[in-house]
Amino acid sequence: MTDPAQRAEISVDAWRARCGAADNPPEAQASTPTELDRLTALTVPAALCSDGDVVEYANEPFARLLAAGGVDDLIGKDLGSFLVRAGALGAHRLSRFDGSETTVRLSVWPTGNGRDPALRLVLCTPCDEERPPGEAVPAAPAAPRAARVPTGQFPDVGWLTDAQDLAEAERLAGVGSWTYDPATEEMYFSQGALEMFARHGYDLDDPLANVHPNDRDATATLINDAGRNRIEMELRDLTGEHFFMLRARPDFDESGEVIRWLGTLQDVTTIRENERRLRERLRRSEDAERVAMLGIWEWDPVTDECRWSETMAALVGVSSDLDLTYGSYLSFVHPDDRQWVDRLWRQLAVKHEPVSCEHQMVTADGAERIFRCNGAAVTGPDGRVTLVGTAQDVTEHRAAEAIVERSSQRFADLVSITPVGIGIFDHSERLVDANDALCELLGYDLDQLRGITAEEMTHPEDRTARSRSAAWITESGEKSSKVAQRLLVRSSGEPVYCELHIAISVQDDGSRFWLVVFQDITERRRTAEALRHQATHDDLTGLPNRAAVKELLGKLLATVDPDQLAVLFCDIDNFKRVNDSLGHDAGDELLVALARRLEGGLPPHCTAARISGDEYVVICSDVAAVGGVDALATRVAGLLRAAVPVHNQLVRVSASIGAAVPTGATSTGADLLRFADAAMFEAKREGAGRVSLASAALIASADRQVHLEGQLRDALSRDGLTLHFQPVVGADGSVQTAEALVRWPHPDRGLLSPDIFLPVAEQGDLLRELDRWVLRTALREAASWPEPDGRQVGVAVNLAGLVPGVPDFVESVINAVSESGIAWDRVILELVETSLMDLPSRVLNAMGQLVDRGVRFAVDDFGTGYSSLARLKELPAQIVKVDRQFVSGVGTDPSDFAVARAVVDMARAMGRSCVAEGVETATQFHVLRGVGVDAYQGWLFSRPVPPKEFRAVLGLGPLHVPRAG
Incomplete structure (x- = not known):
């Protein structure tokens, strides 16, 4: 390296010698231009600089760029002294000799000169704004040639004449080139690389910092371990959104040492995105093929070569990597179909007309399948014809179609039969x-x-x-x-x-x-009409029943003038005596005869109905047409006052009739029935065959009854009733059982006895619910009684609504006993004589189940039903209670005495025990004991008392028995 003070004196010849031209033979110098000559001939401003950016040599374009008098004015000058400021993408502002400034792009490259390794080539490209209009845009080189530079020579810079085209090519390809000098650890970038870094905002000072963290270690390791090998790898930038291909190779000197690395950096983001989309498209296509079980094939009829997609190969059961021919395909066609299938495909190869067929295949594992195949001829750009098509496994489809076809046939057969x-x-x-x-x-x-x-x-x-x-x-x-x-x-x-x-x-x-x-x-x-008729009509007489009456009244109240509507409630006088004396069959015959009289004798606009027992209702929708309510009541009374032949004898009957009309817009069908019923009771109190119209006072009384009924319902729902117990004693005064008697502590009227509220309960259809409450409460109370002298005292419950024949009678009794825990043999169910008559066998069997468990039945008020004493043997009862009306006169009336004695004798003969109720005097007690009565109940021994007092009675032991006077 020459001293800077002498550099201005260096001639071109000296530079030729320094750059190695002097080593060449004279003939070579004459015939081959040196690299320095080429540099001098460049139209792009260029200079050679040593350490410290000192200009060792420059060409004329460089001197003109800086407005120097000639090249010699630049030799020995520090290039940095011309620098005003640095800009982006390698753009620098330089100060010229004439005091003006210009903007250039500097590209610096190592020369690889073995004599002077620090020598570097600097290219200056004027920026657009400094270039005269119309002047071509010179470009910096993208990278040195890939060929190795001979030792002792400058790099071949003849390519600089194509620099503009190469830079544009870099931009189009998304490539930037770079050079790395291991000796100085400096990197040099091409214009394309600089623009790429600037476009993405990458760091030029530390290129590795631009690499994605997940790729950075692998990149550094590959570079450090590269040694003398080429490098090729793909990496991502910090965002992970851009992909680059890094390629590099080492350049060696004549001793084999690496003097520099030459490389390129290519933006392959678009390529990778296209590849990803292509892979995704292929994946979807392959997935669709697999899902549809649709394979794709190609057949070159000239070479007989076949190409199958993976799905096609999988359908047949072979590998798609095999060398397949048309014969390979044909070998899998079922032997039964092979001949005609071959003929069809050969026809496609000759005529090039589309083909569609369905045939059997035998796959590699021996399974028989059905393939649906389509084929067509496709002509390529070179005019060559290729046969392409699809094959789909439709075995399951055909099986399903066969099932549907068979199912359709079965359906058709089923429809026909x-x-x-x-x-x-x-x-x-x-x-x-x-x-x-x-x-x-x-x-x-x-x-x-x-x-x-x-x-x-x-x-x-x-x-x-x-x-x-x-x-x-x-x-x-x-x-x-x-x-x-x-x-x-x-x-x-x-x-x-x-x-x-x-x-x-x-x-x-x-x-x-x-x-x-x-x-x-x-x-x-x-059948439905018959059932509806049965549900709305009385089985015995065929007249409309209570349900039909309520429906008819509701309809009439909504459609006719209320002033023209009237309801008559009719009760047959003394009908019970007919039943008791002549039997139920005779009573039924009488009811039917009276129904026919009503049907045939009522005027138009009137409907007769039977709502229960011996009670009929007449509804009139046009009172004016029949002459008024009084005239209608008189006519109905006349129809029901007659001598009717029953069982070959005439039975004279009459009826008590109550009439009611709507009293206001709020009157309902239930109100009319209730008012007419109350009027009927009023008429019956006046005597047989009477008629009474529901007055305001009577309606008010009926309303009070309804109010009382509502209070009774509320008392039942909240356990607002109470029980008293009256002991039943033996001849020695010992308490054997106790009868449960219900009382109602009314909030306004005090303690009410059953004779006041039982009719209300009966009219309000509450008797059954009342009986259930009494039964549950009495058994629960009796389960806690003390046992005098170790004896268990039984409890008797009188039932009026919950009687045999009611669907849940037996079930209700069983549940009550089970809930209380009382012993079965302590339970006595008292029923009036009439409720035990003519019971069907199923009811008797159900009662027998209770008896088998230990329950005892008592016939209450026996003798008041006017029935034969012989019927006593048919009753499933173990106790007979003599009614108080016979007990009261046994000491004074011979007839009462005779009845009482007959009942006792009959009961004893049939193995029943006998209880006398209503015993109030010592005379009655002794007379009854004399005829053999087993137990006694009455005020002589105790009134009905509350539970607490009854427990005290049990604690006293046997009750006092009066001595015979």
């Missing part, structure tokens, strides 16, 4: 087809039915009742539906009721049709 009528209607509601059952239902042949409309099938009565006779089809809309009932007409004109089920379906051509199922419900309708 089903006993339910089935018809198909077109969009104009004409019958297209029908099964035999529908033909039989309507009484037509199939040919006669075809073309008939829904309207023509509908009975005229049904057409008139509906504005659209065919609504059972058109109203079905777009969904399946059920038409509850339609009245159709048979060929004979006979009506037939059908329930229709309609479903809409679509034919193969897209047209809709209706599938209609006809269910003959004529018999079912008749």
